[in-house]
Amino acid sequence: MSDQHTGGVGGGGGSGRVDGLSDETCHGGAASAAPTSGTSAATREAGRAVAGVGDLHSSVDPADRTTDGEQREGTCPPASQSGKGPDDGWSDELWIKTSPKVRKLQRVLYRKAKAEPRWRFYSLYGELFRQDLLSDALDQVIANGGAPGVDGFEVETLAKDSAVRAAWLLALADELRTKRYRPSPVRRVYIWKDLAKTKRRALGIPTVKDRVVQSAAAIVLQPIWEADFHDHSYAYRPKRRTHQAMDKVKEALLSGKVEVVDADLSSYFDLIPHRRLLRQVAKRVSDGSMLRLIKAWLRAPIVEEDRDSGRRRVIPNRCGTPQGGVISPLLANLYLNDLDHAVNDRCDQKPTMVRYADDLLILAKPGQGAGLQTRLKRWLEARELTLNEEKTRLVDTRRTGFEFLGFAVAWRRSWRSGKRYVHVEPSAKSRAKLRDKVRTVLDVSTQNQPAVMMIRKVNQITRGWATAFHYGNCTRCFAKQQVFVRSRLRRWLWRKFGCTHGLFKFFTHDRLHGQYQLWRWPRTAGWTS
Structure with a gap:
């Protein structure tokens, strides 16, 4: 036109x-x-x-x-x-x-x-x-x-x-x-x-x-x-x-x-x-x-x-x-749009910059990272922005991994084929955040709340987390997280209903997921979704 x-x-x-x-x-x-009882104004x-x-x-x-x-x-x-x-x-x-x-x-x-x-x-x-x-x-x-x-x-x-x-x-x-x-x-x-x-x-x-x-x-x-x-x-x-x-x-x-x-x-x-x-x-x-x-x-x-x-x-x-x-x-x-184009389209070294808001990675061939970091610092300073020197680091992924958007990324060797591959799974920090939130909901202070309401909150937390991190090699991590959620909920129900040793086996997996409608985690690998 x-x-x-x-x-x-x-x-x-x-x-x-x-x-x-x-x-x-x-x-x-x-x-x-949604705050629990006792939460401050x-x-x-x-x-x-x-x-x-x-x-x-x-x-x-x-x-x-x-x-x-x-x-x-x-x-x-x-x-x-x-x-x-x-x-x-x-x-x-x-x-x-x-x-x-x-x-x-x-x-x-x-x-x-x-x-x-x-x-x-x-x-x-x-x-x-x-x-x-x-x-x-x-x-x-x-x-x-x-x-x-x-x-x-x-x-x-x-x-x-x-x-x-x-x-x-x-x-x-x-x-x-x-x-x-x-x-x-x-x-x-x-x-x-x-x-x-x-x-x-x-x-x-x-x-x-x-x-x-x-x-x-x-x-x-x-x-x-x-x-x-x-x-x-x-x-x-x-x-x-x-x-x-x-x-x-x-x-x-x-x-x-x-x-x-x-x-x-x-x-x-x-x-x-x-x-x-x-x-x-x-x-x-x-x-x-x-x-x-x-x-x-x-x-x-x-x-x-x-x-x-x-x-x-x-x-x-x-x-x-x-x-x-x-x-x-x-x-x-x-x-930051000009930075996206400058690094990805106009840089002689042809690096790849991936940005999510103010979280960014620049991936380059061996030996190019230090120079790109210096140029990035100059570009930001010219636009009145600051690079956090303490948290910014140059990583050689052949030796160590890194974290990005809540995922841990590292090279691994396949036990089946023996070939190296890029392993991506939820980071330890992300997993800890989920467990802390589940502990906050299933706490001693919430045992006076209806079990259905608390389990609904747990389902919201776990489903949202799983949606965000159902990617890459997440299967083993998801299995461990589900074991933790079941164990935490089972102990919470024991305390709530004052179970004796003879009733400890009452809250089976089928009962938790059936009668109490605890959400089941995905069993498929993230890269197949």
């Missing part, structure tokens, strides 16, 4: 619009380069905060997100459907579930962006106050739930009453249409990174209104940037999952790229410079209203409550995009 037919201020200089879009739509543009609030982040738009560790509950539909597609969609159109398996008219808009935007990589889109802001688009965005926010923002407004209010919902959406659309909408400050809460409570992660919770508008903006912007994102980037993208990232890692190792730069970025989400990020956005978006809206979200102040005095303090936000914002992962992917 040429510029003369699509319009804008592009190379052809013609005017018009992209076929299939409304008058307000982007026409093209100028070409350019703070813990419950942190749990709600995590829920509010949402599986699809969060920056929480992938293993952590999938461990807490069952897999959500559309979040992690089956292996037979997990390939990248065709380049000629936007996939039906969407990041955010949308109505048919909104999907049509996304397809047109994606096709235009894919066909013309230097095209800049304008008139995007006018799409944000469409009722069907705002309704889809609100549905996503309701599905994710979560804690309220600084205004205290609960999303459940809109989920319960359809009349209140309709009036609220009309008022929001009018605010956007008249450009009276202003982002509210972001409420900061802290959650523990691990059950040992040694490290905390800061989450920013926007208000419900901000989450809805950010979801609407993500619906419009994500197809445009999806056309630009590199195939080796796997986080927060439709039809992509951690298993595909591990496939690429194995492929690179088997091709002889046995030196690995296991890189760790220091506080990536908190250090993204706003000015440079907005320049990246402007490469594809020339709509001034949309650019000002994104800038306002980035600059929204942070409200933090002092744990000792209980007083609130307002902190200016001069850099970074808060973890927990709906649009934050999309912007974080955008800022």
Whole structure:
């Protein structure tokens, strides 16, 4: 499709619009380069905060997100459907579930962006106050739930009453249409990174209104940037999952790229410079209203409550995009997109870089890793990011293994054929996380709870964990994890019902899986799924 037919201020200089879009739509543009009893209020609030982040738009560790509950539909597609969609159109398996008219808009935007990589889109802001688009965005926010923002407004209010919902959406659309909408400050809460409570992660919770508008903006912007994102980037993208990232890692190792730069970025989400990020956005978006809206979200102040005095303090936000914002992962992917292309496509050594949000590996031929690590550090420093020297390491996989996305990767020798192969299984740290969570549910303090309810929670945890780690050589690990879960549940039931020695054999495997409906772990190898 040429510029003369699509319009804008592009190379052809013609005017018009992209076929299939409304008058307000982007026409093209100028070409350019569940708590248990006894849980504290703070813990419950942190749990709600995590829920509010949402599986699809969060920056929480992938293993952590999938461990807490069952897999959500559309979040992690089956292996037979997990390939990248065709380049000629936007996939039906969407990041955010949308109505048919909104999907049509996304397809047109994606096709235009894919066909013309230097095209800049304008008139995007006018799409944000469409009722069907705002309704889809609100549905996503309701599905994710979560804690309220600084205004205290609960999303459940809109989920319960359809009349209140309709009036609220009309008022929001009018605010956007008249450009009276202003982002509210972001409420900061802290959650523990691990059950040992040694490290905390800061989450920013926007208000419900901000989450809805950010979801609407993500619906419009994500197809445009999806056309630009590199195939080796796997986080927060439709039809992509951690298993595909591990496939690429194995492929690179088997091709002889046995030196690995296991890189760790220091506080990536908190250090993204706003000015440079907005320049990246402007490469594809020339709509001034949309650019000002994104800038306002980035600059929204942070409200933090002092744990000792209980007083609130307002902190200016001069850099970074808060973890927990709906649009934050999309912007974080955008800022590192140039790095994906620079390493994978323009590097003389032809390494392979695999990235999942801010977790990245660079796999190279022997002797090339040290130089690539130095170049990576310089690239990040030029963009005001920091490489964590203590956690970043250069690994020769012929001698030792490494961990990535919760998996342990190492060369092993097959006892059948005697040939070396890449062995991938859940790491010891990932296995320990699951066991700690099961111990927390099946604890002495929960023995007054109904057994059915506790087993349902255990099933949610184990099923989510198994979905995330059913890959590679996981069979033996899964068998050991199932033995642990059965043993822990059996001891919990013994204590709950005060069993004597004569009744210890009452809770057999068949009874646990039959009467008590304990979930059975997969017995097939991960690479056959």
